[in-house]
Amino acid sequence: MSRNLRPLVAGNWKMHGFRASLAEIVAMRRAVEAGEAGIAEVLVCPPSTLTMSAASLLEGGPVSLGAQNCHPGITGAYTGDVSAAMLKDAGATHVIVGHSERRGGYGESDAMARAKAEAANQAGLTAIVCVGETKGEREAGDAIKVVCSQLEGSLPRKATPAELTIAYEPVWAIGTGLTPTVGDIAEMHGEIRDLLGKLYGAAGASLRILYGGSVKPSNAREILGLPNVDGALVGGASLKAHDFIGIAAAYL
Numbered sequence: 001m002s003r004n005l006r007p008l009v010a011g012n013w014k015m016h017g018f019r020a021s022l023a024e025i026v027a028m029r030r031a032v033e034a035g036e037a038g039i040a041e042v043l044v045c046p047p048s049t050l051t052m053s054a055a056s057l058l059e060g061g062p063v064s065l066g067a068q069n070c071h072p073g074i075t076g077a078y079t080g081d082v083s084a085a086m087l088k089d090a091g092a093t094h095v096i097v098g099h100s101e102r103r104g105g106y107g108e109s110d111a112m113a114r115a116k117a118e119a120a121n122q123a124g125l126t127a128i129v130c131v132g133e134t135k136g137e138r139e140a141g142d143a144i145k146v147v148c149s150q151l152e153g154s155l156p157r158k159a160t161p162a163e164l165t166i167a168y169e170p171v172w173a174i175g176t177g178l179t180p181t182v183g184d185i186a187e188m189h190g191e192i193r194d195l196l197g198k199l200y201g202a203a204g205a206s207l208r209i210l211y212g213g214s215v216k217p218s219n220a221r222e223i224l225g226l227p228n229v230d231g232a233l234v235g236g237a238s239l240k241a242h243d244f245i246g247i248a249a250a251y252l
Helices: 019-031 048-058 084-090 099-106 110-124 137-138 144-156 181-204 217-224 240-251
Strands: 008-012 041-045 062-065 094-097 126-131 166-167 208-212 231-234
Touching: 008 094, 008 208, 019 041, 019 048, 019 062, 019 099, 019 231, 019 240, 041 240, 048 062, 048 084, 062 217, 084 110, 094 110, 110 126, 110 144, 126 144, 137 144, 144 181, 166 181, 181 208, 217 231, 217 240, 231 240
Parallel strands: 008 041, 008 231, 041 062, 062 094, 094 126, 126 166, 166 208, 208 231
Antiparallel strands: none
16 A cells, blocks of 8 residues: 555446345445444445435445446537536546446547546546556566556546546456456556656655455455555445455455
């Protein structure tokens, strides 16, 4: 963990969750209120259908609410899309942009991720910008080059630490049960920290860098204790309050 940075444990529910799943969000709030997450800030990003309901359940409590994607525009004829301003209005404080599933499945570029992050900041949301290499890129020795290139193309240059969080998620580790070695994670996070210093100066030391990719309670303490790992972006393990808070408990 970076010195003086409060860690963030964020849950990305992806395309999972119905109204009955709101009970897990209630359980998360109760667990955090009971001190089970230690010093960690806890954020949950359910599907957009649950945003307003979740906002009402989390209002005034210690768990933050995020969204999984946004359109770079404010309003317009974009059937099916949701803008950052709409998410802010619904009660969100954060939004994930540039996730590898958006990049790979929908052809979203670094420039699109950057435009979405800028729209998020303009709307008053913190953008969580995701980067990560494929297994082929890792095996070819190009992981650091790929991730740094994604960062340079995806990050809004005028963002403050309050407006921006980085999430490093190796594509090959998402939902597979595979994780890089702790040495690989530490190396990548160190490279990201160095690049943030070049892009943002002294403020680069205050930007949180999350790790994502098959994080679970059993490996959380080892991963989240590494230098420059300031929290986690959690997928499947965030769907159940017990597992999700079990990851945050690494900070007890």
